Amino acid sequence: MTDKSSSSSDGGASLLRNGLGLAGVVLAGGSLFSFLLLFLFDMLASAPSPYVGILTYVVTPAFLLGGLALMALGAAWQRWKLKRATGAPPPMMIIDWSQPRHRRKVIGFGLGVMGFLLLSVMGSYHAYHLSESVEFCGETCHTVMKPELVTYRQGAHARVSCTECHIGQGASYFVKAKISGAYQLYAVAFDKYPRPIPTPIKHLRPAQDTCEQCHWPRKFVGNLDRTYDYFLGDEENTPYSVRLTLKVGGADPARGPLGGIHWHMNVGNRIEYIAIDEKRQEIPWVRVTDSQGVVTVYRTAEFTNRIEDFEIRTMDCMDCHNRPAHRFNTPNDAVNRAISLGKIDRAIPHVKTAAVEALTGEYETEEEALRGIATQLAEAYPDDSRINAVINVVQEIYRSNFFPEMKADWRAYPDNIGHQNWPGCFRCHDGRHKTADGRRTIKADDCNTCHVILAQGAGGELNTLTPGGQPFRHPGDEIEGLCTDCHDGTF
Numbered sequence: 001m002t003d004k005s006s007s008s009s010d011g012g013a014s015l016l017r018n019g020l021g022l023a024g025v026v027l028a029g030g031s032l033f034s035f036l037l038l039f040l041f042d043m044l045a046s047a048p049s050p051y052v053g054i055l056t057y058v059v060t061p062a063f064l065l066g067g068l069a070l071m072a073l074g075a076a077w078q079r080w081k082l083k084r085a086t087g088a089p090p091p092m093m094i095i096d097w098s099q100p101r102h103r104r105k106v107i108g109f110g111l112g113v114m115g116f117l118l119l120s121v122m123g124s125y126h127a128y129h130l131s132e133s134v135e136f137c138g139e140t141c142h143t144v145m146k147p148e149l150v151t152y153r154q155g156a157h158a159r160v161s162c163t164e165c166h167i168g169q170g171a172s173y174f175v176k177a178k179i180s181g182a183y184q185l186y187a188v189a190f191d192k193y194p195r196p197i198p199t200p201i202k203h204l205r206p207a208q209d210t211c212e213q214c215h216w217p218r219k220f221v222g223n224l225d226r227t228y229d230y231f232l233g234d235e236e237n238t239p240y241s242v243r244l245t246l247k248v249g250g251a252d253p254a255r256g257p258l259g260g261i262h263w264h265m266n267v268g269n270r271i272e273y274i275a276i277d278e279k280r281q282e283i284p285w286v287r288v289t290d291s292q293g294v295v296t297v298y299r300t301a302e303f304t305n306r307i308e309d310f311e312i313r314t315m316d317c318m319d320c321h322n323r324p325a326h327r328f329n330t331p332n333d334a335v336n337r338a339i340s341l342g343k344i345d346r347a348i349p350h351v352k353t354a355a356v357e358a359l360t361g362e363y364e365t366e367e368e369a370l371r372g373i374a375t376q377l378a379e380a381y382p383d384d385s386r387i388n389a390v391i392n393v394v395q396e397i398y399r400s401n402f403f404p405e406m407k408a409d410w411r412a413y414p415d416n417i418g419h420q421n422w423p424g425c426f427r428c429h430d431g432r433h434k435t436a437d438g439r440r441t442i443k444a445d446d447c448n449t450c451h452v453i454l455a456q457g458a459g460g461e462l463n464t465l466t467p468g469g470q471p472f473r474h475p476g477d478e479i480e481g482l483c484t485d486c487h488d489g490t491f
Contacts, residue, residue, distance in 0.1 A: 018081075021074025028067025035060040137162040144188055147196070147408040148326050154400060157325040160214075165325065166201075168210045176203075196408040200280060200322065207317040208266075211324070215317070217267055220256030221248035225454075227462075229340040232475055233353040233491050237339065237346045240475045241462055243455045253291070261450050264315060271315040273428070274307060279414055280319070283427045286442065287312075298433035298442050320416050320424070328410040330421055330489030331359040334397045343393045345386050354380050355394050356490055363404045370395050410489050419482070421489045425450070426482055447472065 016025060038056040096102050137145065152158060157165070167177045187193040208217075224246040232238040249260015251267040264271055274285040284303030288296045318324075329337075335355045338344045344351060358376045363369035374391050381387040402409045414422040423430075431444030443449060452469035455462045479486065 016071060016074055016078070018074050018078050020070050020077055024067045024070025024072075024074055026067070027070060028064055031060050031064035031067055035064065143405050144193055144197070147328070147403040147406050150400060150403075151326040151328060155325050155327055160325070164213075165210050166204075168205050168213075173205055195406050196403075196412040197406070198278070199413060200318070204318070211317045211321075217265055218250075218252040218255060220250035220252065221260075221262060222250075222256065223260075224248055230336050230475075231339050231346065231352045233350075233356075235349045237348075237350070237352045238475075239346075239458045241456065241458065242453060242472075243462060243465075245452045245454060247450055247452070258291075261320075264320070266314065266316060272312050273315060274303075274310045274312055276303075276310070280313075281414055281423055281427060284433075285310075286428055286433055296435060296440065298428075298435055298440070300432045301434075322416045323413060326413070327415065328408065328413055329397075329401045330410045331356045331397070331401075332421075332487075332489055332491055334401060335359070335394075338393050338397065344390050348381065348384060348386055348390065351390060353491075355390065355397075358394055359398055359402065360490055363402075365404055366399065366402075369398055369402065369404060373398060419484070420487050421484065423482070423484055426484070430482070 016022065035056060038060060041056075095106060097106075137149075152162070163177075167173050184193070225243070226246055227241055227243040230240045230242070232240060247260035248262055249258070250256045250262050251258060251265040251269060253268060258268055263269065268291045270289040272287045272289075273283050276282050276284060284300040285307060286298045288298070290296075313319075335344065335352055338355075339346050339352065344355065346352075354377060358373045361369070361372050361376065363372055373394050377387055377391050377394065410421070416422060416424045416427070419425045426444070428442050429444050431441060433442040434440065447453075448469055453472055454465045454467070454469070456470070456473055
């Protein structure tokens with residue numbers, strides 16, 4: 001190599017001999033070392049950690065790129081200084097393949113580039129899967145997503161990843177989700193997020209693209225046998241059970257008779273509606289298109305608006321199964337279940353009412369709630385040692401269903417399955433939705449359309465089944481009206 005080439009080589013190396021360049025070398029070298037070390041920890045860990053994943057595949061690569069950028073800026077700065085000092089730009093680097101030293105440098109540089117690209121691909125791959133993981137979605141944001149994570153882990157879809165429902169397949173929805181996620185990161189960082197997180201989620205992907213990838217929409221389900229156990233709020237915590245046949249049915253005439261709850265599925269029929277509130281609890285207008293194409297419109301007498309002024313939504317799975325993975329149990333249901341499983345001793349007088357009252361107190365934090373529950377129950381039963389076990393169970397119910405920091409519990413999230421604590425079915429089946437001529441009404445009083453009560457009561461009453469069904473007997477006094485006129489989740 002000539003003197004000129006030697007000076008060029010040295011000059012090229014000296015381009016990094018300034019503050020910016022050296023800072024970039026240190027930052028890039030430290031980031032690369034940190035990435036390799038964290039990558040090793042992540043590979044050897046017994047369980048994935050979202051924090052290690054974020055550091056490994058998001059934070060350290062960002063610092064590495066920052067270091068490389070500083071090196072480039074340092075080199076550009078040094079070239080500008082040399083040009084200003086000499087009046088001419090530094091000579092271009094000359095590579096002489098006959099020189100072993102040059103060959104070693106080129107080969108080393110090539111291997112470095114290949115290694116960097118390999119690490120970039122590997123890091124990008126792991127970063128993608130990290131951002132798709134349940135741990136990333138649920139644990140990274142701590143308090144914000146705690147209600148969703150806790151209820152998800154105890155729900156029926158605990159083995160289905162968050163993204164399979166919230167994003168689904170395809171690049172377009174993935175990009176939309178990441179754009180939305182960028183704002184969510186901003187909201188968390190600057191405490192701009194609402195409490196509780198509002199539902200239903202706007203622009204959620206249609207159920208046909210997510211739910212129906214696992215749940216076969218054309219399957220004929222038929223009837224299901226279910227028993228619901230309740231306990232009254234009297235001194236004896238009197239049991240009262242209802243055993244019924246749920247007419248799930250189906251909507252595909254090729255696989256079974258049309259009818260039952262799944263008649264509403266978008267297979268043989270198309271149901272559209274207008275909701276005038278954010279939570280879709282007030283539905284004054286319904287349009288039904290049957291398998292022959294016959295269209296029937298129902299509306300309440302109060303709804304005289306132009307339908308063009310509203311969003312017309314096509315009914316899908318999520319309109320009834322609106323809490324498939326994040327269900328917040330009401331205090332009444334949670335305590336009923338604990339008593340039926342023997343976790344709460346039914347022999348303790350008024351324990352059902354006491355437990356529900358302790359759960360529904362006004363608390364600002366979970367820590368305050370747990371102390372309040374223990375204090376309230378201990379004071380209510382000062383001489384009963386059995387209350388200690390009850391306190392533990394009630395506290396666990398609270399931890400699983402109440403999140404005061406996020407103002408999240410059953411009151412914030414309507415559950416449209418059934419019609420006891422929320423209108424649910426009676427959003428449409430209330431007897432008030434009629435055709436324009438008034439001749440047809442969406443059924444409201446025929447309970448046997450969706451279920452048949454086989455037995456109800458306690459003890460021997462549950463052993464005598466009535467296949468043809470029996471009218472519902474309300475425990476205590478008979479009451480007219482909707483369940484939600486009295487029931488609010490606390491009894």
